[in-house]
Amino acid sequence: MLNSERNRAVHVASRFSVAPMMDWTDRHCRYLHRLLSGRALLYTEMVTAPALVRGGAVHLLEHDVSEHPVALQLGGSDARELAQAARLGADAGYDEINLNCGCPSDRVQSGTFGAVLMKDPARVAECVAEMRAAVDVEVTVKCRIGVDDQEPRDVLPDFLARIVAAGCTRVSIHARKAWLQGLSPKENRDIPPLDYPLVHLMKEYFPNLHISVNGGIGSLEEAEAFLDGGLDGVMVGRAAYHSPAEILCAADRRIFGAGPDSTPEQAVRDMLPYIEAHLAGGGRLNQITRHMLGLFAGRPGARGWRRSLSEGASKPGAGPELVAQALAEIEALAQQAQAV
Structure with a gap:
């Protein structure tokens, strides 16, 4: 049943x-x-x-x-x-x-x-x-x-x-x-x-x-x-x-019919503890970040975001700070665009 x-x-x-x-x-x-x-x-x-x-x-x-x-x-x-x-x-x-x-x-x-x-x-x-x-x-x-x-x-x-x-x-x-x-x-x-x-x-x-x-x-x-x-x-x-x-x-x-809308920026922030736990368990950063490459598709800085994650995530010692820095760059570009 x-x-x-x-x-x-x-x-x-x-x-x-x-x-x-x-x-x-x-x-x-x-x-x-x-x-x-x-x-x-x-x-x-x-x-x-x-x-x-x-x-x-x-x-x-x-x-x-x-x-x-x-x-x-x-x-x-x-x-x-x-x-x-x-x-x-x-x-x-x-x-x-x-x-x-x-x-x-x-x-x-x-x-x-x-x-x-x-x-x-x-x-x-x-x-x-x-x-x-x-x-x-x-x-x-x-x-x-x-x-x-x-x-x-x-x-x-x-x-x-x-x-x-x-x-x-x-x-x-x-x-x-x-x-x-x-x-x-x-x-x-x-x-x-x-x-x-x-x-x-x-x-x-x-x-x-x-x-x-x-x-x-x-x-x-x-x-x-x-x-x-x-x-x-x-x-x-x-x-x-x-x-x-x-x-x-x-x-x-x-x-x-249910909201509010989510944002990719908040999703990235919410991913950071998950990434930390995965790395602590012996996982690799790029096992997660490969799924995050398209998060900012069509947005200013999308190419830099993809490059930072795809090139940096496989390097020894790469951790959530790489993702946080890439996010900071995306958010800085968004603030610049709003100021114009």
Whole structure:
């Protein structure tokens, strides 16, 4: 049975989410994003079920309590193994377990999971059913509209109908096909054309299914347009990573009707104790600051900020004072601009 209180909270948060992104949305990135938005739903980068169940890599589930609401994305294709991994994730405190049916990388294909699962909706449905039976948090799916030579308008309705029958009530649809051969993972994020009308059509077909759209969304204005157009949620990927302040600082007010807006300056100040704790535990500064490079994108001093962090954070002995000094330079430029 679902944990009703937790499920309601994550359902509300799923109105606006930051997509799971390999090598990007780790726990340090999520901590930063939560400082910028208190309401958005955050996702882990994909964690494979075999790594958790067979490899015992439970350290991959580590996260800070402040990240909630936060969802764990799993990769896999063995229903029983996914159920075990989902249970580990729920026991670790994650608010949602998401099954990856969208990643097109060769490594993922060789493990028979990710976007290749679009070719086997019966298996996906079995996985969803087993995972649902194993946990008391919601099990969701992130998928593409199709792969390779599939006709999305034929295969996507069948795919969604099967996972809905298995107990899935929320899905995030990346509105592009994935080409499993001939395109790199990077090219699969840009080259296949976006088909937003098809996602809207799926909402007409499945009015009771919570559908979030993903792919190519670069601003809050675009997100608001999708929500106003009848979709239940919007999932933003690369824009939220490369320009996090632009996407997240006003999201609570504009998407959820709650304020006030956050600022990147305050987020940096709030990151300093987190950085100190990470370094005290043996971590490296650049493990955190690599996620902070785009905080001042489009602002005076943004290039200097990126340079200071990217060049200085990997040097021996680099600590929070490097970040504080870079922030001071940004704030001095802002004061100069106001004085003009």
